[in-house]
Structure formats: C-alpha cells, structure tokens
Amino acid sequence: MSIAGAILKGGHWATELVIANKELAFQNEEKEKRAAELVIANIELAFQNDEKDKRAAELVIANIELAFQNDEKDKRAAELVIANIELAFQGKEKDKRAVEFITEHQHRLLEEKMARLDQLNLMGQMAAGIGHEIRNPMTTVRGYLQLLGGKPEYATRKPTFDLMISELDQANTIITEFLSLAPTKQTELKFQNLNDILSKSYPLIEGDTFTQNKQIILIPGQIPNLELNKKRITQLVLNLACNGLEAMQERGCLTIKSYVEDGKVVLAIEDEGCGIPPENIRKLGTPFFTTKDSGTGLGLATCYNIAQSHNAKVHVKSSSKGTTFFISFPVSES
C-alpha cells in the first residue's frame, strides 16, 4: 500500500470512527432518553395506580348507587355503605371508626335501657304477687314476738325480741319498696301542680335536714299543671332528697327546684355531696345496685320507675362538688 493510499484508508477509518462514535453517542442519548421516559412512565404508572384505586372505588360506589336507585330505603342504606367506603378511601379510617363507635354506643345504651325497663316491669309484677303472701306469715311472727317479748319470763331477752322485730320491719321495708316498683296505673294520674306536692313534702324532708345539721332550700318556679300521681311523686321526691342528704357532710345544702326548660317541667334535686364515680353513673336505677351499707338498692330503681310511669326522663349531673338529679316531665295537654 502506498503512503497516500494508507493515508486515504486511514482517513476513511477515522471518518468511520467518528461516525461510529457519533452513533454511539446518539445511542447513549437515546438510551438516556429512554431511561428518562421509563422513569416518567414509572412515575405515571405510580400515579395511575393511585388513580386506579380511586376509580375502582368510584366504580364500586357507582355500581352500588345504580343497584339501589329504585328503592329509596335501600338507597339510604347504600348511601351509608358508600359514605363508609368513601371515608375509608379518603384515608379517614379514624372518622369511620368514630361513626361506628357512636352507632355501637347508641345501640348499647338503648339495649341497656330496654333491659332495665323489662327488669323493672317484671319485678313490679312479682312484687305485687308475693307481697301479700309474705306479709301474712310476717304478721303472725311479728305479733308473737311482741307477745312473748312482753312476758316477764323473757324479760332478760327483751333486746333480742326487739332486734327480731326490727329485722322483720326491715324485711317489710324491702317488700314495700318492691311493691312500689309496680307500674303506675293511668287512672291514678291527676292534673295538679308539682309545686303543691313539693311544698307538702318539704316539711318531711326539713325535719331530717335539721336533725342532720344540714340545710334545705325549695325554689318553686312558675310551672304548668301536670298529670301526676301525688303519692308516687312524693315518694320520688323523698327518695331523691334522702339520697342527697345522705351524700352530704354536715352544713351541706340540698336545693330542690322546679322550672320550665325546653317546653318541659323540670324537677331538680341538687346536693353538695362528693359526687357519684363515673363508673357508677350508668348503673344508677338498676335494682339492687347500692353503695350504701344498709341500702336495698331499690330506692333509685323506684325513682326511675316512677319517672317512667309519668313519661318523664331522669338525667344525672355529678362532679366532686355534688350531684343533681333532673326529672323532666312532658307538659301534658289538659
């Protein structure tokens, strides 16, 4: 090969090399471009996946909506389902749980309420039935205890006889409270003013208040007449007042108020005791639930029953500074 030829050939190679290099460079660029496109595609895919989930959810919702469109009732159920699904997809799991919790809580409260009413009605019926039968033998036993205890030969055991009599009287108190759980008959309800019952009960409570070195205030408000059973409402007032007095230390003040609020007549009995622990609030009114040493656990149950027979609601507000029982009576049309 001549030198010129060699140079020419060399030049050709050089050119080819340059071209090859350029092609390589191009290929690299292409690769990079593709790599970049791939990244973008991946990112898009990633976004699409989110979108897909969202669209899937929307599709589910749309389908459910479609399926339930004809029936209004079912539609509402569907809406609820949708709302829950939407909530879940929106990442508001917390909210959903809150909704579920509230629903569950309300359901449980309702169940407890129903169970309590059933319990009270059953107890009332049982009490009315057995009360008479038990009181007869008690009359015989109590009578003979009095007769024998009064005889000279038993004079040394007189305190024992007295103890037996007082135990029998305690048993009779339980029966009396049992009997008061029986539902109030509609025929026993008469139009009258709650304030009249309060002012008649007041001296009875006042006596206990002064003996215990405590105070009592009665604040009767302007209230319309209600359909009430005087005897049972008196019992309710006395029971609540007695509980309030027992909860307070000396010099504590018991306030009894009546007023109208939200179209209802409210009877509020407020004490300055140490309050009811939150865990016991829900158990209030359950027969035989008591925290007192000598309590029967029927006093408050009776109050709840009396309130119920007047279509009245019982609310309790309690703190370490005291407890208030609110009895709200619906205003009846005369």
Next chain:
Amino acid sequence: MGKILIAEDQLGVRTLLVEIFQDDEHVVKTAENGEEALRLFIDFEPELIVLDMKMPVMNGLEALRKIRLLDSQVAVIMMTAYVDIVTLATEKDLGILYYMSKPFDLFELRERVREIFLEIAS
C-alpha cells in the same frame, strides 16, 4: 268484755288474734272467708269485726258491703297486706274505723280495740 268476730283466711294470724283478744277477755269467733263471716255476723251479733281485705270465696270489702246492709253501726277494723292505704281510704262510706297494714304492731291493734270498747261502753 266484748264480742269480736275475726275474719281471716290465714291460720297464723287468726290464732294470734284469738290469743290476744281472749287474753283481754273478749268473746271471739272466727271465720275463714267473707261468706262465713257474713253467716257468723247474723248468728253471733258481734260488736267489733276485725276482717282481712283479701280472702277466698268472698273478700273483706264485699262481705262488709253486705254486712252494712244489715247493720250500719257495728265497729270494723280492716286488715290489709297491701300498702295502698290511699285507695282504701276511698271506702269511707263503709264505716271502717281503722286500717291495719300487715305486718302490723300487735299492741297498736290491741290499743285500738280497747278504745273501741271504751267508746261502746260510754
């Protein structure tokens, strides 16, 4: 002292009342239901009737209504195992002097009976 008719279906209460009234030297007869009480009322002519509200065959109130058709004066003490004295108080026209709520204070009943016979004697 006086003639007392006891109308009570429960043996225990009946026995107790007989014992305490006889201790006080009254003449006592007993009935186990309202119908028997009505028959005995006619034959025995008591000055006081101590009767129970709830009895089989004929209850105390029904028996007393029939007795009142024959005699408006005879003294009556009504015994009851029911708390609802308020309802009973509406039966004023039957001339019931006292209601004794079971289980009652025996000495209180004895006192009431003494008062009634003192009133009859005067």
